[in-house]
Amino acid sequence: MNIQVDQVSSTRGSVPAAAMTFLRDLFIRVGVLPFFLVAALVFFTLASHNFLTVQNITNVARQSVYLVLVALGQMLALVTGGFDLSVGTTIAITSVVSATVMVFVAGAYPDAAWAAVSLGLLAGLAAALAIGVVNGIGIARFGVSPFIMTLGVQSVGAGIALFITGGVPIGDLPNEFGDFFGFGSIAGIPVPVLIAILAAVVMWVLMNRTRTGARLYAVGGNIKAANLSGINTGRVLFLAYALCALLASIAGILLTARVESGETNLGGTIALESIAACVIAGVSLRGGIGRVESVVIGGFFIVLVENGMNILQIGSYMQMVLLGALLILAVVIDQFRYKLLVGEH
């Protein structure tokens, strides 16, 4: 990107300059994502015949649901100028708690499968909300840095999840749960995809059409200014982490339904992946900037790249290296974009 913008100044006035100006404006407005997406599509399509097929891309869309949900939550934390490293733990806790409750209720009342599922879901969501509330109180009330707070909670939550299960997956969930939330579909659209679409729409309305959304952006953009404008900044921060946990929890429920068991390792690398998805989608690590629709595509992009690497038979170890490098590259570019946006200070 650096190179492209440098060329803008050196070729000003010629015809390609107009195209460069357009690309530059696009870069400032939405970030690096369109460029990365085009590059990935071109590269993987050239590298393999199996990549750009309707079946494969549909598959990517279905697989990306979980990351998209978590990335939407992560975006809330990022927009306020923080981040949430405990999203993986939130998924694990949701999975383990909801599975435990479902198995218990289904065991006591074998005929009431849907009651067991409902109670399980509520318990999972409540447990995740508790994590979000702890994060929110620590960050908003006691001023703990989001890094330390969510890192600590991540460890605490992972420990609790392992303690509950003893490290053994919880099986024998009611079949109705997996059949609907894992593999079901309505009008031909998979249930997880429907839920992700619904979540994205709600998030879009929240961020673009409600006061709360405006205040989330304001707190991240300049917390002192937000305070001087009469905004309760503590409440806004708290809300961001609570909602982030709820979104991660929904992803946790869908993943549990997919694997049909309560597991502690469902959220393994999702903290890193969700931050990468957001940053590549133009959510600034400095806060105050980020668009819901871009984050959805950002989550899709990460899964697309992982899918492409699988098709090219790149090993999972090497995939970790590339994913981390991609995140760092995206952050470097984000710094550069922020300077273009806000000017030198």
Added chain:
Amino acid sequence: MTSSDMPLVEMTGICKEFPGVKALDGVDFTLMPGEVHVLFGENGAGKSTLISILAGVYQPTSGHFRINGRDARFPSVKGARAAGVCAVFQEFSLVPTMSVAQNLFLGSELLSGPFVDHGRARREAEKLFGELGFSIDVGAPVAALSRAQQQMVEIAKAFHAKARILILDEPTASLTERETAMLFRFIGEARAAGVGIVYISHRMHEFAAIANRITVLRDGKLVRTVDAAATSESELIELMTGRSIDRIYPDIDLASAPETVMKVRGLEGPGVHGVSFDIRKGEVLGIAGLVGSGKSRAFRTLFGLSGTVAGTVVLDGHDVTGATPETLTARGVFYLPSDRKREGLFLGADARDNIALSMLNRPDTRDALGFRSPARLRRLTDDIGRRIDISQAFLNRTVAKLSGGNQQKVLFGKALSVEREIYILDEPTVGVDMGTRAAIYRLIKQMAETGKAVVVISSDLAEVMNLSHRLLVFANGTIAAELAGEAINEQTVLGHFFQGGRLGA
């Protein structure tokens, strides 16, 4: 009592203590409906603290505070706003990443049903700016605006809130004359509507046009409240400083044949668009300009704090263009930053260690084996302590617990810790009391008269005009004028501030 002679604001015996500092000490202040009441005083006199209490940012330590005759104690800015108090602070309360319209309605967003109505916000914002006569694109992000435009947004925000009590903290500091006239027209209208206005400004010539009463503060104490029409500018200065004007600024002798020590040619960097000047030994070079004029940035670029884009800097015949602060410090250049807490001092360390850290390269701080000698450092820092007029007790105290004035002295102690050739002083007296100010001016006099080159960058026009032998006026990242001797006067300098008119765009 009728409503018109009941004060909007009644403050009596207001005290405010911060750890180690008494910012306000028994101040009385009243504001009547339809009155413009000026708060006047030096930086650090307590004006900002007083308006922060009024606006709900701070709580007073003690004292009575009534609004509309009722006891007021605002737990938050929101509480103060609900009581009709609205403040436009110098430090803008705008979110740079959001649009003008969004900023205008921040905290009181317009709704249609449960949803924010962006279209109406835009239309209302356009209408408001139209009424105010400010031309501005309400869809533009605030980050893209000039400082003057951001100021207009701040003022519009206050007018929009229909404040009963309006606090304006140096509102004209970055406005052009035309914009200032517009602002005064609106102050007049607001006053006619019964709004009380607390107005902070250093520009005494503005008071005649708008002020009813002037309250003068010095070192956190009330000096006197006077009638604006019956008080001359020189009386105000005497009230503010506690001494007559010719006794604050020392006469600094100019070296008979100042020799050029640094040549800067066509320097460009962030916010600096090609400046050329010489720095001479035994001379005080003053740098004036508005915030954002590049006056500070030019020297930060020169000192290697932000990237040099073009130009050359020659120091004593050596090319030091784009050199690092390390190299320049080794060559005897010192930069005193304007923000002492963020860039100048190690707040958790004591004053002695702060000074000692700047002299670790001196051979005479080491013992026979080449190790740091605490005894020698102690002796040397004691010497510095005497030069900057700071007591032993203060030398051993954590810097965070010293007053602003003493912190600034410690910063000068760092400057004096090693023999230097060029002192670049960025806002040398910001937020210090009168006594320290005089002491700092004596140090500057000493520096210049012992043949060092001194650069004083300052937003305090009186300071920079009275100290300088030569004065560069910055505007829009370039040098608008170079003045010397008798040519240095307020009207000329102010005239050059707005060169090119870009700020008014």
